[in-house]
Amino acid sequence: MSRTVYLNGDYLPETEARVSIFDRGFLMADGVYEVTSVLDGKLIDFDGHAVRLERSLRELDMDSPVTRDELLAIHRELVARNGITDGMIYLQITRGAPDDRDFVFPDPETTPPTIVLFTQNKPGLADNPAARVGIKVIGIEDQRWGRRDIKTVQLLYPSLGKMMAKKAGADDAWMIEDGMVTEGTSNNAYIVKGGKIITRALSNDILHGITRAAVLRFAREAQMEVEERSFSIDEARAADEAFITSASTFVMPVVELDGQPVGNGQPGPVAARLREIYLDESRKAAI
Template sequence: MTRTVYVNGEYLPENEAKVSIFDRAFLMADGVYEVTSVLDGKLIDFDGHAVRLQRSLDELDMPSPCTMDELLEIHRELVKINEIEEGMVYLQVTRGAPDDRDFVFPDPETTPPTLVLFTQNKPGLADNPVAQKGIKVISIDDQRWGRRDIKTVQLLYPSMGKMMAKKAGADDAWLVEDGFVTEGTSNNAYFIKGNTIVTRGLSNDILHGITRAAVLRFAREAQMQVEERNFTIAEAQAADEAFITSASTFVMPVVEIDGAKIGAGVPGSNALRLREIYLDESRKAAI
């Protein structure tokens, strides 16, 4: 079945969708994106993603291609047309396609932004068996640009990090800068010691995860302590549990870091409980 995608106001078969070779995202990585999960045919935390999208656009002085209400309707229409029960909706906004390549931003009056959306069908997303065995991560140097709080399409180094992990026989990588963990290649990173969750504080150094915000709120409601601070790989290796969060993995236990088992080397009860709470509460609030 050919997917229907959305490009600049049109719903098209994916094999008919086209974007200019002069598009700024293609030439300059001048674009931002969001990924919203779909469970039971409904969108998970759309409002959070919409707010972060607007923040990314504002930080880059990039015009919004439409209202957030219009964006919601596009999401819902794609989910309906493509019959997505479990999966994701990918959204990308770029600074558009001027007449030629230039480092200077084009005039938004003559070069409107490019808006692209498509769905990904992921049956079993919520019941991912990997969560019951956990993932292994390695640590690598964080060599990304300094504004990681803006969700740009500059994903080459995160892709390289995932390939480094794969080559090392692991599932993902945690990025380290000045001796401290920033985040995962496409997720936020945490460890648990006793009843306390530790994760990097919000700043320009990490993405302000939508799933992160929800999980930390649920953790506090479950009477867990939360510390938002810098931490080292050694601290995480000595923890009782570790996990990551993202829109596509929800809460995913980490059982090994750089070859060292975390706790008993199996998913911890707190991480699994947080995953269950997150999925239950997110389904209730889905739209």
């Protein structure tokens, strides 16, 4: 069944949505994106995603074609039109489609941004079986550009990283720079040692995860100790637990790193408790 998508002010069947070959998102990855989870037909952490979207646009000197209220209305309309109970909404804004290819930014007065949203139906999103057994991760060199805090559509290297993991018989990869873990291919990375949750501090080096912010807030409210600092891949191998967070996986235990078990090789109690708290609290706050 064809989905209804949103493109530049119109709701269309996905088979009828068209974007110019000169769109700068297509030619130059000149665009930003967000992915918002839907649970029980409601949006999870929408305000956080909206705020980060606005920041990403500012950092790239791009205008938003819609207000935050309009964006919320579009999300809700797509959920309704596509009958989404559990799933995701993908949003992308690019610098638009000028008359021809050029490295110089087009005049925003004559080249408005392109905005696209579509849904992904994922029944049982919160009941992912992987959360009960954990995932396997490998370490790879971080070869991305220096502004990882901007959620751009430049996703080639993360895609390559996921393929490296797949070829190694793993589920995902953690990227390493100067011996220190930055983040996963599409998620933030954590270890647990002696009951303490350790994750890299915010900077231009990592994405400022919306799920990350919520999980750390819930952890502190639950009297868990949190330390925001860099950690090495060797420290991760010696950790009691490890996990990742993202809008699509929520809190996901990591049980193996580079072929070696993390801790006892089973999902740990800290990750399990954080996943439970996150899902409970996020459902309460969903809109």
